[in-house]
Amino acid sequence: MHSHKQNFIFKPPKRKLPEHLSFLGNVLVVSLRLLPYLFILFICLIVCLLIIVAAGVVPHYASLKNVYVEAQLGQQHMLTAEAQVREYEFAKAETELQLAKESFVEAQKSLAVVDDSFLMKSSYLRNQYDVASDVLFIGEELANSVNGLCVIGARAMDAVSDKNMSFEKIDATTKGELLAVLISSMNELKDVRRNIGIVGEKLREINTKQPLFIFDKVVDPLQAKIPQIEKAFDASLSFLRALPWLTGYPEEKTYLFILENNREMRPAGGFIGTYGIFQVANAEIKNFYTDNSYNLDVKVKDTQKIPAPKPMEKYMAQPNWFFRDSNWWPDWPTSAEKIAWFYDQEGGTEKLDGVIAITPTVIEQLLGFLGEFEIGGLKFNQQNFWEQLQYQVEYGYYKQGIDAADRKDIIGDLSREMIKRLYSYPISQWPALIDTISKSVKEKHILIYFFDPLAQSVSVENGWAGEVKPNPGDYVMLVDANLAALKTDSVMARTMVYNLHENKDGAVLAETRVNYQNMGTFTWKTTRYRSYTRLYVPEGSQLISVEAGGKVYKPEDVDTVNEFGKTSYAVFFEVEPQTSKEVVWKYQLPNSIVEQIKNGEYQLLVQKQPGIEKMNLQLNLNFSTEVRDLGVEEQLNALDISKKAKKQESKQIVKQATVLRQDQEYSVWFNAKK
Incomplete structure (x- = not known):
């Protein structure tokens, strides 16, 4: 029964019946969308092979034509299956996926006829043949994997019986049956995940075979999408493990x-x-x-x-x-x-x-x-x-x-x-x-x-825990505690600028500047902002100074604490309405960061405080070693994030600007010093 006392919400949105039906549908659709790329690849393959025909492969014309026909059929079956999955018609999609698999198998058989051609003595042509064969194999494996998901989806829909049924109309017995289906499907999902992993390996192998440029337009998107599917499976398997606790089953x-x-x-x-x-x-x-x-x-x-x-x-x-x-x-x-x-x-x-x-x-x-x-x-x-x-x-x-x-x-x-x-x-x-x-x-x-x-x-x-994450590299987390400032966070804007440079002695110095802008006035819900603010940095960092609004804090006014595998420096400050104040922390990073840079890599994890909606973030990283490559790891697909940091002409400076809505990890790799 629901009490009249403040029934806030929200577990109902987290009931897992629809989530996992949604997961199955979403993963299936993402997987199925890969197949049009395969079809384009098959067309490119046929064009290349027809050119080879002019050089003496006429006897293989019938086989090559069959590759084309079967590839077309496989692609059409996949598109039909995609439409059926969108309508939660998993049983019908199973049939189409089985037909798609059979078509890809037939295409592989026809392609194999060319294997004994004298042209295969050329290592380059052999590589192109292998690429085509690998892609057909990928098509077969994807059809097989998605079919496995449809089997699970069909069992789930058998329990629910109607995609238009609402949550309130599903009785307790049916909910229990559905949860049992989802939990018991873990081993099957693990098998599908292994197959998707094999597909990923095949895609990585293709890069080693110097494929023709016409393959790039197909293989590159596949290589980008397969890791997304792998992550979706990993998240789903983790979720299923938690299902008994989340649903009370x-x-x-x-x-x-x-x-x-x-x-x-x-x-x-x-x-x-x-x-x-x-x-x-x-x-x-x-x-x-x-x-x-x-x-x-x-x-x-x-x-x-x-x-x-x-x-x-x-x-x-x-x-x-x-x-x-x-x-x-x-x-x-x-x-x-x-x-x-x-x-x-x-x-x-x-x-x-x-x-x-x-x-x-x-x-x-x-x-x-x-x-x-x-x-x-x-x-x-x-x-x-x-x-x-x-x-x-x-x-x-x-x-x-x-x-x-x-x-x-x-x-x-x-x-x-x-x-x-x-x-x-x-x-x-x-x-x-x-x-x-x-x-x-x-x-x-x-x-x-x-x-x-x-x-x-x-x-x-799954990223639900909100923990201060362990991290062997550089680290920054800003944590505010509003102490007797009403609801003034509703009118506060924050901008963090993180500056890093190596000095002539080889030490790595960091400066975190945070601008607080109080856009409110004195009202019943907003006032001057009063915050006890902690900056978490790598454990073992050495504080140089902290200042707010140009005022330097005495050492005894800075609370230094080691916890969660980090060091934090905390100060109290106020920001009057319609004004802004900049708080600046300067510190030397521990030797472990110096050694990592010497070994050719720098990593930075920026964590967002729970509850903060967003914060502007700017990075200015100045190294003494030439930057070779950059990486931005999106923690759970962060929003408003530029995909690539900017490497300046000096080749030693990295700049990045974004709106931080969730945890963000950056990686920098360096060229070996000459």
Whole structure:
């Protein structure tokens, strides 16, 4: 049953029935889209072979013609299968894929006839023949692999019976059957993943055979897409491993739910204004209760004497520590454990399986998918959600005569309506929802922590964990903690400039400059910005100086801490409304970074704080060694990222500008010194 108390959301969007049907459809479609490239390649192949015919291969004309005909048939069957997959008609797609496979096999047989031609004595022509044979093999393997996915998809659809069926119309027994199908499909998916890996190896082998330029237009796109499919399979397999914990199958699970207000930043995502408990079994929410966090803290405010972190005591005049402030670390696993501990200390009785947090940004994105809602005479949509809700829980409730303890009940009313509409959506409309959820996870607006070690390892693999990541190379993470600055993060803009250079003594010096712009005014929700800010850098770095607005901090005013395998330098500063302030950290990187550069490689991981929506990022990397190559590793497909960093004419400087919405990794490789 759903409690009237602030039924916030959101586990329903994460119910995995539609997600995995969506996954199967998406992977199938991506895979099938590769086949038109194969068809073009077959045409190029025939043109080349016809030229060879003029040199004396007329006896093989019939075989070559059959290669062309069978390749055409295979391509047509794949296109038909693609259309059927889009309609979730997996059984029909299976038939088409089997026919496609047979066509590719026949094409290979016909091509093999040319193998004994005298022209194959030429190593160059032999290579081209091998390339053509490899591509036909790839076509066969892709058809076979996608067919394996269709078998799983067909079993899943047999359980659901109708792609237009909504979540609310699927009974508990059917949900259990579907979950059993998905979980039991892991071994089959592993087999498909191995086959896709073989395809990837074949593509890499093609490059060693000096293929004709006409092959490049086909092979290059294939080589770009196959790794994407491999990653999709890896993510799916990891997800399936976590399915029992996420869906409560076969055993019911209980989670502590946290709403972090990222307009009032705290290290792990935002101020904890709302908490809740939800229980899930067989992908159904059995109970969902949420409440104002202050209602939990007020019960122990006179008896709980847990010392607050020193910055809270100093800058907020708050000597004691409570549940609402327990997410003090940017490492979500660490904060999640402390949140659960405080919940237990303040009266929580449930045996928890994990802690899941979201920010209001998630709600806004969901409203973009679900549309507008009217609750208690107030309209909520993607554009006005936060402003409307914030005013209601700060002032509107009082004008309506609502008790302060119940002022956030409107969230429960909204959540019930969102869940109701969500459950009424047919499965065929859920892929867009899955995209919305995935975006929130990638940008660390959804954080998941499991107490079970196996489940937690899966959370880390999938990028759900929000942990401070281990990294052997260079590292930067900016972490703000809004201390008594209302909701001023809603009007703050941040720009980080990271400068690096090697001095004449061989030391590597770093400078991180962060400009904070307060675009607000003095209102009921915004004021001067007050932040206790930590900069995490490689462990063993040596601080040179920190300054804010031109004022240099004394060493005793900089808090230096080693944690999470990093070193952090923390300072407190204020930014008045309609002004900006630049905070600058200068430090020397440890010798391990120096040695890596000497060994020909430099790596930089920039992590985004959970809850921050975006931050401008500029890199200026000045090396003493000539740069050979650059790489930008998109952490979970980061948005707004330029694909290639710029290498300057000096060949020793790398510059990059982007909007950081999620973790980003950079690699630089150097030429050997002469």
